[in-house]
Amino acid sequence: MALIVQKFGGTSVADVDRIRHVAQRVVDTQKAGNDVVVVVSAMAGETDRLVGLTRSFGAEANPREYDVVVSTGEQQTIGLLAMAIQELGVPARSFTGSQVRIHTDEAHARARIASIDTERIRKELARGWVVVVPGFQGIDSEGDITTLGRGGSDTSAVAVAAALGADVCEILTDVAGVFTSDPNVVPNARKLDRISYEEMLEMASLGAKVLQIRSVKFGKRYGIPIHVRSTFSTDEGTWVVPEDEIMESLVVSGVTYNRNEAKVTMFGVPDRPGVATQVFAPISEAGVVIDMIVQNVSTQGLTDITFTVPRGDLEKALPIVRGVADEIGAAGVTQDSSIAKVSVVGLGMRDHAGVAGQMFRALAEEGINIQMISTSEIKISVVIEEKYTELACRTLHDAFGLGLDELATAEP
Ligand code: ADP
Numbered sequence: 210m211a212l213i214v215q216k217f218g219g220t221s222v223a224d225v226d227r228i229r230h231v232a233q234r235v236v237d238t239q240k241a242g243n244d245v246v247v248v249v250s251a252m253a254g255e256t257d258r259l260v261g262l263t264r265s266f267g268a269e270a271n272p273r274e275y276d277v278v279v280s281t282g283e284q285q286t287i288g289l290l291a292m293a294i295q296e297l298g299v300p301a302r303s304f305t306g307s308q309v310r311i312h313t314d315e316a317h318a319r320a321r322i323a324s325i326d327t328e329r330i331r332k333e334l335a336r337g338w339v340v341v342v343p344g345f346q347g348i349d350s351e352g353d354i355t356t357l358g359r360g361g362s363d364t365s366a367v368a369v370a371a372a373l374g375a376d377v378c379e380i381l382t383d384v385a386g387v388f389t390s391d392p393n394v395v396p397n398a399r400k401l402d403r404i405s406y407e408e409m410l411e412m413a414s415l416g417a418k419v420l421q422i423r424s425v426k427f428g429k430r431y432g433i434p435i436h437v438r439s440t441f442s443t444d445e446g447t448w449v450v451p452e453d454e455i456m457e458s459l460v461v462s463g464v465t466y467n468r469n470e471a472k473v474t475m476f477g478v479p480d481r482p483g484v485a486t487q488v489f490a491p492i493s494e495a496g497v498v499i500d501m502i503v504q505n506v507s508t509q510g511l512t513d514i515t516f517t518v519p520r521g522d523l524e525k526a527l528p529i530v531r532g533v534a535d536e537i538g539a540a541g542v543t544q545d546s547s548i549a550k551v552s553v554v555g556l557g558m559r560d561h562a563g564v565a566g567q568m569f570r571a572l573a574e575e576g577i578n579i580q581m582i583s584t585s586e587i588k589i590s591v592v593i594e595e596k597y598t599e600l601a602c603r604t605l606h607d608a609f610g611l612g613l614d615e616l617a618t619a620e621p
């Protein structure tokens with residue numbers, strides 16, 4: 210008998226019919242001889258609606274109450290799913306994050322899971338019940354409700370699987386697995402049978418929202434096999450596994466995009482030691498995470514510094530940046546929200562030169578201008594004008610032969 214954690218995302222539980230469909234799937238899994246713990250998201254659109262409601266009252270200023278409100282979407286679905294499973298004659302029980310003690314730190318709206326008490330879950334499983342728990346929510350040391358950040362139900366699921374020592378964590382969603390690029394943007398994207406934790410971490414951090422990045426970190430740390438597959442089909446999906454289980458490493462295995470960043474440029478910056486700290490320390494103290502940074506060669510003692518921040522943090526970052534610019538005597542600050550970051554990811558890049566050149570050439574042939582570049586061992590990212598996002602993804606997907614039978618496989 211296996212212990213399976215099944216996580217269903219928002220579109221999978223979008224209405225009562227779909228909740229009934231999910232219930233049937235859970236029951237089938239249990240009847241096949243498994244113990245099943247189900248983790249559910251809020252119904253599609255519900256978390257957005259709740260976030261919108263909190264904005265009327267300036268949620269920024271009240272993170273504790275924000276979490277009280279936005280966590281309720283998952284409380285609806287755990288109860289409804291438990292009812293639907295019971296309707297099929299199988300005992301099921303829902304528990305909130307507080308009842309199963311999903312402990313997190315105090316960072317409201319972006320809390321991190323510290324531990325999960327599994328006693329209650331195990332007790333119910335031993336009685337033959339299906340256990341349904343909410344994604345996205347936890348409690349801090351005061352017992353206050355916390356949430357894990359958007360897309361956080363994936364992380365709840367893998368954390369529950371790790372705490373229980375489950376055999377597999379299934380992420381059931383509206384696509385058939387992890388694809389070479391977002392199948393909703395690149396029509397000929399191909400489903401990957403397997404992907405390494407390392408590549409999946411890069412893809413998730415670069416915008417492939419099919420898995421929240423922290424869920425992949427949990428999976429890697431605790432060796433939990435993650436199986437991303439469709440809620441609406443029983444076909445095998447994509448297994449996220451250790452690197453040594455990947456037979457062939459592709460030079461490029463995925464193309465991702467992220468439209469959630471904005472670009473800030475401080476120009477005419479005096480080029481002297483210590484300036485970078487003066488610019489970036491106050492921004493990070495305000496809790497704004499900087500992604501890419503580019504500094505130009507200085508001419509006549511002056512340079513330009515360009516960096517990207519999450520788009521949602523731009524309003525918070527700008528007054529700080531302007532203040533610093535005044536302080537250090539920089540000439541001015543500009544901003545641009547209509548950018549996108551497009552990246553190629555692949556383990557094979559480690560031993561293959563020329564990937565960057567191939568990427569830049571393909572974009573140039575489409576007339577797409579590159580504004581910023583950053584690279585790491587297994588990825589190359591460029592910032593481009595947002596309106597070219599889809600074109601850039603499709604172009605790179607084709608340039609690296611990802612949609613075709615003949616793949617750009619690295620030589621061993
Ligand atoms: P859920 O509600 O089930 O959590 P999400 O919307 O969070 O689902 O994630 C699934 C979506 O991720 C897909 O509908 C797809 O548009 C998007 N996506 C982006 N990149 C990829 C990729 N490389 N492979 C699969 N899906 C991707």
Ligand code: ASP
Binds near residue numbers: 362
């Ligand atoms: N409901 C939350 C969200 O929409 C968590 C999740 O679905 O993963 O972000």
Ligand code: MG
Binds near residue numbers: 360
């Ligand atoms: Mg999701």
